[in-house]
Amino acid sequence: MKDYGYLSVFVERSQDLIVSLGEHILITLVAVFLGCLVSIPLGMYLTRTKVKWIHSTTFMITNVFQTIPSLALLAMLLPLLGVGMLPAIVALFLYSLLPILRNTYAGFKSINEGIIQSAIGMGYSPMQRLFQIEFPLAFPYIMSGIRLTTVYIINWATLATLIGAGGLGELIVSGLGVYDKPLILAAAVLSMALALIADFLLSLLEKSLIKKSHSEQQQII
Structure with missing residues (x-):
């Protein structure tokens, strides 16, 4: 085993890191x-259906x-999907459903009914109300769910290496196998940095889109 320094x-x-x-x-x-793709439309639908x-x-x-548990879900998917990225993506997709769905549902439920009635009075069609009024108002909630989910998925993805999906977890496991502390630390640092950068970029996207739709909301409010 070659002994690397923590920076070198x-x-x-x-x-390998790239x-x-x-x-x-x-x-x-x-x-x-x-x-x-699944949770946002589903959350919107649940706010409209009367079937409890x-x-x-x-x-x-x-x-x-x-x-x-993550490892249990991965193990359950192995007989069905084999090893590699596919079962890892399916497992992480299943984990992503609830937080995005819950925030989407909460976002649409938080909309003041008076705003909807004002839009109806101004002649907005159901589709116009959905995309020009309701979705922009619910968007901060939705983005909150997406940001939280993304950070969680980045962390959980380190376990994907256990079923041959690769990722930074592969370097962590390899480093543990030969007690290569610099490699373990490097992969862990990259994983943490990726989570922080993703959250920061999503926050910028959120602010940009909210600012863009703010003027349209004011016309209705």
Whole structure:
């Protein structure tokens, strides 16, 4: 085993770190994107449906996924999906559902009914109300769920290496196997930095989109 320094490891193992970081980002992006693709429309639908059992069943199912330990869920998916990125992405996608769904639902439920009635009085169609009024007002809640989920997924993705999905967790596990402390620290630092950077970029996106839609909201309010 070659003994790297705590700083020189970033140079000596730069190629491995870059590849693993890229895999980690890919796994996270796909899982969060799929979570948004399912949870946001579903959360919007739940605020409109009058069928109570659909609401309770949906939240019960998504909550069940959250209660399953990460390693157990990965192990359950192995016989179905094998090893690699696919089972890791599916597992992380399932974990992403509840926080995004819950925040989307809360965001739409928080909208003042008077604003909706004002939009109706001004002749807004249901689709116009949804995308020009309701969605912008609920957006801060939705983004809060996405930001929280993204940070969690980045952390949980380190376990993906246990089923051959790669990512920064692969370097951490490899470092543990040979007690390579600089490599372990380098991979852990990159994982933490990735979470912080992702949260910062999403916060900038949130502020930018909120500012853009603010003038339209004021016309209705």
